[in-house]
Amino acid sequence: MSVLLCLCTCPDEASARAIADALVEERLAACVSELPGIRSTYRWEGQLTHDREIQLLIKTTDARLEALTSRVVALHPYELPELLAVEANGGLAPYLAWVAEQTRIDD
Structure with a gap:
């Protein structure tokens, strides 16, 4: 399993x-x-745009x-939300394991 x-x-x-909140609560x-x-x-729509964002x-x-992508699209106010996924090529092993555990799909 890869961490993203x-x-x-x-x-x-x-x-x-x-x-x-929704993404974390829903694992x-x-x-x-x-x-x-x-x-x-x-x-955007042929116009140069500058926006303050989070x-x-x-x-x-x-x-x-x-599932995360579907949820972001459902919740996001933008017509075309930014969502890019980058694979982690490494990291602190216990942290990567924690990410996997926190997002584990319960049977």
């Missing part, structure tokens, strides 16, 4: 908190860190990614 770091931006604290993520105060620059750092496993 997922990146997701949110427009405000309320949506960031709602997504973080789709072991931990979600909120990084406020980022500024995103992107093109970056979520979501720690999960590859086994939970599909």
Whole structure:
């Protein structure tokens, strides 16, 4: 099982908190860190856009990614939310085991 770091931006604290709480409570993520105060620059509908956002750092496993993706899409206020998953190539073994345990699917 691979541990993943997922990146997701949110427009405000309320949506960031709602997504973080749901993902952890539903065991789709072991931990979600909120990084406020980022500024995103992107093109949307043909316009250059600058937005203040909150970056979520979501720690999960590859086994939970599909369910996590569905949940983020359901909860997120954006029409097209950012969700990128990056595989952890290493890390502190006990922490990686903790992520796996916290996101384990109960039978």
